[in-house]
Amino acid sequence: MTLRALPVLLLVSAAPFVLSASPPQAEGVQYAQLTIHERLIIRVPRVSPAPIRGRPAPVPPVRWDEKKGPVCIAMNTLTGAAVDREGEVDLVVGGARRVRAKLDDDCPTLDFYRGFYLKPTPDGQLCAKRDGIRSRSGAYCAVTRFRALVPRPAKK
Template identity: 40%
Template structure:
């Protein structure tokens, strides 16, 4: 009998073993692919010729279609899409869109940014949940 066998049997000899089998805790590391989109914020330039009106919007917006964002009010962010259309994201009332003036990040689950599911995260560390989207339609002033 070598020393290893003796040391492994020592708890039994001293009565330190329990009747229950011991559980082994293992650590599992899961590697996932995550896509994070950084969205630049443009200054909101008020145009004297165009007024944007809200209409019913989509539930989700393809994140790959977003090219920029505008801070339109304290609780909303306007997304400018590749086709030059605009979608307004209404954020949680507890958050201020002004925290996102320096750009922000979105990390959608499936490359679609969805209301009531996804958040926008500021570069300072805060995040706000998107409550709903509204489509913006240009109305030309006379």
């Protein structure tokens, strides 16, 4: 036998196993199907201003007045967030607008863990009285309403 004939002999001997239309059945074997659903969680870190060497002192913080806000916010327009007070999260929308999310009373650990998670919804919207945010400790905080934030005019 030559070395050239060896691969052909191996293929011919394995042919009955390769050409078999159904897998070999063992007695007592059951087949099951497993479906895996993908889950995506977006982490929104808390951003706090940090002084940088060689830069001028930061401008005093802006004071905000609350006005009537939207019912829902598109999640893909969120660019940042700030947790300043317990029970409230200021969301930066579209890079310039700010909206304050008022949360239910059962959300004490949100500011302690410096950040939160948003779970995407099928319609891509974060809506008051329907959705919520999850603190990094795992607590769920329902959004009760949104308030639009308008900069308070500076006193002269």
